[in-house]
Amino acid sequence: MAAQTLFDKIWESHVVRAEPDGTTLLYIDRQLVHEVTSPQAFEGLKLSGRRPRRPGATLAVPDHNVPTTDRTMGIADPLSAKQIQTLEENCRDFGIMLFGMNDIRQGVVHVIGPEQGFTLPGTTIVCGDSHTSTHGAFGALAFGIGTSEVEHVLATQCLVQKRPKTMEVRVDGMLSNHCSAKDAILAIIGKIGTAGGTGYVIEYTGSAIRALSMEGRMTLCNMSIEGGARAGMVAPDENTIAYLKGRPLAPKGELFEQAVQTWRQLKTDTNARYDMTVTMQAEDIAPQVSWGTSPGMVTGIDQRVPDPQTITDENQRQATTQALEYMGLIPNMPMTDIKIDTVFIGSCTNSRIEDLRLAANLARGKSVATGVRAMVVPGSGLVKQQAEQEGLDHLFKEAGFEWREAGCSMCLAMNADVLQPGERCASTSNRNFEGRQGAGGRTHLVSPAMAVAAAVEGHFVDIRTWK
Amino acid sequence: MQPFTTLTGLVAPLDRANVDTDQIIPKQFLKTIKRTGLREGLFYDWRKQKDGSQDPAFFLNQPRFHGATILLTRDNFGCGSSREHAPWALLDQGFRCVIASSFADIFYNNCFQNGMLPIVLKPDKVLSMMNDVFAMPGYQLTVDLGSQTVTTPDGTRSRFEIDPFRKDCLYRGLDSIGLTLQHEAAIAAYETQRKAEAPWLFTDLCHNQGRA
Numbered sequence: 001m002a003a004q005t006l007f008d009k010i011w012e013s014h015v016v017r018a019e020p021d022g023t024t025l026l027y028i029d030r031q032l033v034h035e036v037t038s039p040q041a042f043e044g045l046k047l048s049g050r051r052p053r054r055p056g057a058t059l060a061v062p063d064h065n066v067p068t069t070d071r072t073m074g075i076a077d078p079l080s081a082k083q084i085q086t087l088e089e090n091c092r093d094f095g096i097m098l099f100g101m102n103d104i105r106q107g108v109v110h111v112i113g114p115e116q117g118f119t120l121p122g123t124t125i126v127c128g129d130s131h132t133s134t135h136g137a138f139g140a141l142a143f144g145i146g147t148s149e150v151e152h153v154l155a156t157q158c159l160v161q162k163r164p165k166t167m168e169v170r171v172d173g174m175l176s177n178h179c180s181a182k183d184a185i186l187a188i189i190g191k192i193g194t195a196g197g198t199g200y201v202i203e204y205t206g207s208a209i210r211a212l213s214m215e216g217r218m219t220l221c222n223m224s225i226e227g228g229a230r231a232g233m234v235a236p237d238e239n240t241i242a243y244l245k246g247r248p249l250a251p252k253g254e255l256f257e258q259a260v261q262t263w264r265q266l267k268t269d270t271n272a273r274y275d276m277t278v279t280m281q282a283e284d285i286a287p288q289v290s291w292g293t294s295p296g297m298v299t300g301i302d303q304r305v306p307d308p309q310t311i312t313d314e315n316q317r318q319a320t321t322q323a324l325e326y327m328g329l330i331p332n333m334p335m336t337d338i339k340i341d342t343v344f345i346g347s348c349t350n351s352r353i354e355d356l357r358l359a360a361n362l363a364r365g366k367s368v369a370t371g372v373r374a375m376v377v378p379g380s381g382l383v384k385q386q387a388e389q390e391g392l393d394h395l396f397k398e399a400g401f402e403w404r405e406a407g408c409s410m411c412l413a414m415n416a417d418v419l420q421p422g423e424r425c426a427s428t429s430n431r432n433f434e435g436r437q438g439a440g441g442r443t444h445l446v447s448p449a450m451a452v453a454a455a456v457e458g459h460f461v462d463i464r465t466w467k
Numbered sequence: 468m469q470p471f472t473t474l475t476g477l478v479a480p481l482d483r484a485n486v487d488t489d490q491i492i493p494k495q496f497l498k499t500i501k502r503t504g505l506r507e508g509l510f511y512d513w514r515k516q517k518d519g520s521q522d523p524a525f526f527l528n529q530p531r532f533h534g535a536t537i538l539l540t541r542d543n544f545g546c547g548s549s550r551e552h553a554p555w556a557l558l559d560q561g562f563r564c565v566i567a568s569s570f571a572d573i574f575y576n577n578c579f580q581n582g583m584l585p586i587v588l589k590p591d592k593v594l595s596m597m598n599d600v601f602a603m604p605g606y607q608l609t610v611d612l613g614s615q616t617v618t619t620p621d622g623t624r625s626r627f628e629i630d631p632f633r634k635d636c637l638y639r640g641l642d643s644i645g646l647t648l649q650h651e652a653a654i655a656a657y658e659t660q661r662k663a664e665a666p667w668l669f670t671d672l673c674h675n676q677g678r679a
Contacts, residue, residue, distance in 0.1 A: 016657045017650060023632040025650060027657055029668050037550065039500035050644070056671020065498065079498035086500050097672040123668065130549040130573060144573055146551035148580035148643075156647040158654060162630060194485060195543040198572055228546065230572050251667035259667045294485050315484055315541070414494045433489040433547060435512045
């Protein structure tokens with residue numbers, strides 16, 4: 001058999017049928033569902049009199065709309081409440097497992113899938129959410145889909161797909177102290193551009209990637225979509241297996257052993273070819289801060305805000321000018337001079353226990369700067385519980401951070417956690433689009449460590465030299 | 468789904484690259500449980516000035532582009548969030564075709580699920596059409612899916628590429644779930660074989676599993 005990439009192996013083991021032109025009916029092992037992109041899919045099933053083919057292959061959770069304050073009394077916003085109620089009704093009507101808003105297992109959909117062991121190597125996983133790429137950290141083919149396709153998967157457990165191309169993103173060496181998976185993925189997007197991965201599935205390889213924890217790999221794969229790639233993946237290894245062992249929805253006993261045998265084969269063969277390869281050296285990656293309104297508009301903390309006048313490409317110059325105007329930044333100012341008034345630590349990118357441990361330890365004995373509002377939103381109820389058992393909540397609260405309930409929160413501001421016009425936020429989330437965190441709000445994407453340092457100093461600082 | 472065969476219509480210009488789906492329809496409009504009525508949210512933040520009034524410079528607020536059915540824009544249109552509310556909002560506004568120099572994957576895919584045709588043309592072609600749209604009031608294009616062409620008012624034809632399967636579904640307005648269900652036997656056979664190879668993927672969840 002010809003040498004295959006990790007992607008090739010997963011793709012080929014999921015082909016139900018293929019047409020001569022390459023159009024493929026691909027089997028989907030698992031679907032995750034949340035309240036925002038599913039109501040119309042369930043409505044479609046009802047209108048056509050269809051039932052889910054395998055309701056037990058789907059897991060549902062409300063996350064986008066949920067308040068991050070005490071919610072035992074329900075939700076004040078009637079539209080949000082209605083959407084969550086609709087999800088509950090649909091799951092009941094169609095027999096789908098749901099972690100309700102007050103279930104300890106509730107959380108951001110891309111945090112709870114791995115946490116529960118629902119996300120497994122070698123599987124195909126979809127969700128009506130572009131950050132489904134997160135699950136690729138386990139060596140799964142995981143990608144975001146629209147609501148019509150959510151309905152399609154519910155009804156058929158399949159999707160009609162064209163085979164994407166493969167891109168290897170190889171990062172060798174060792175990330176420098178205080179540089180994280182977040183800095184790596186921001187630097188990668190800065191290099192390939194926000195559309196660089198369009199039409200591709202990325203496999204992240206190299207010694208710097210191998211050295212990442214599962215949390216780090218999730219952060220990395222999560223933002224593949226910000227580089228235009230619907231999916232990103234890391235081959236499973238012993239870290240992956242150790243992470244999954246004993247998770248509630250992971251296979252148990254002999255079945256687990258059998259699965260592990262298969263998972264150990266899931267890697268790219270030595271002579272396999274990718275359609276494209278991008279390489280980076282980990283030591284070259286500085287802590288990253290985005291300056292613009294697209295995740296590719298990013299630079300190292302030791303750099304300056306770009307000057308449109310030095311950009312020769314007309315489209316790029318125009319885009320940079322527009323972005324700087326929206327962001328209220330002056331060309332050539334040092335990145336460390338950018339003052340912030342809000343800090344958000346959370347989202348499907350950076351809200352797992354490892355992120356919170358690192359952030360809490362940096363916040364230990366420090367105080368959030370006067371005039372800065374800083375909030376920490378754990379990725380799930382279980383992450384929150386774990387953090388509290390370790391006393392991380394105290395470290396945050398003593399430093400002046402707000403400690404909240406789990407959800408998507410200010411990453412996209414569908415709940416009450418919203419930036420006001422002109423407010424400037426250091427955010428561990430994934431998108432710095434105009435208005436993403438609130439109309440007129442200004443977002444700078446950073447790692448959790450950089451977010452803590454910015455909260456304490458009131459402006460961005462180089463975490464490598466921060467005391 | 469409404470079939471798409473040919474369309475002759477007024478063209479509206481959105482002269483920007485990397486337009487993300489958060490811009491096409493901001494999050495406050497995603498709380499709906501319906502597919503319709505999303506026009507109100509289309510480009511909501513760009514339609515308004517800082518004081519909240521409608522911005523007369525924005526193309527959707529200009530009477531000359533009222534009734535447009537074709538949107539002309541630049542690279543990487545529809546990037547970011549997978550929200551299908553983006554094509555729903557465009558459709559609700561009356562757009563049935565988007566022409567751009569490139570699209571983000573998920574948005575591109577979502578268009579076909581809704582009887583909308585996304586067309587990729589070369590950047591220089593898009594640029595010249597963009598200039599003409601601004602210069603010529605009432606500028607129209609004719610899109611013909613059958614021959615895969617876009618025709619300008621002076622009769623110049625540009626061919627575009629489209630996947631044959633998608634073209635057929637769109638042209639005939641086929642229900643894609645219905646099409647997949649015709650392959651029920653193949654799906655069942657796949658499941659039987661897969662269950663033998665990877666039984667751990669078939670321990671299905673229950674609605675009430677793990678509930679206290």
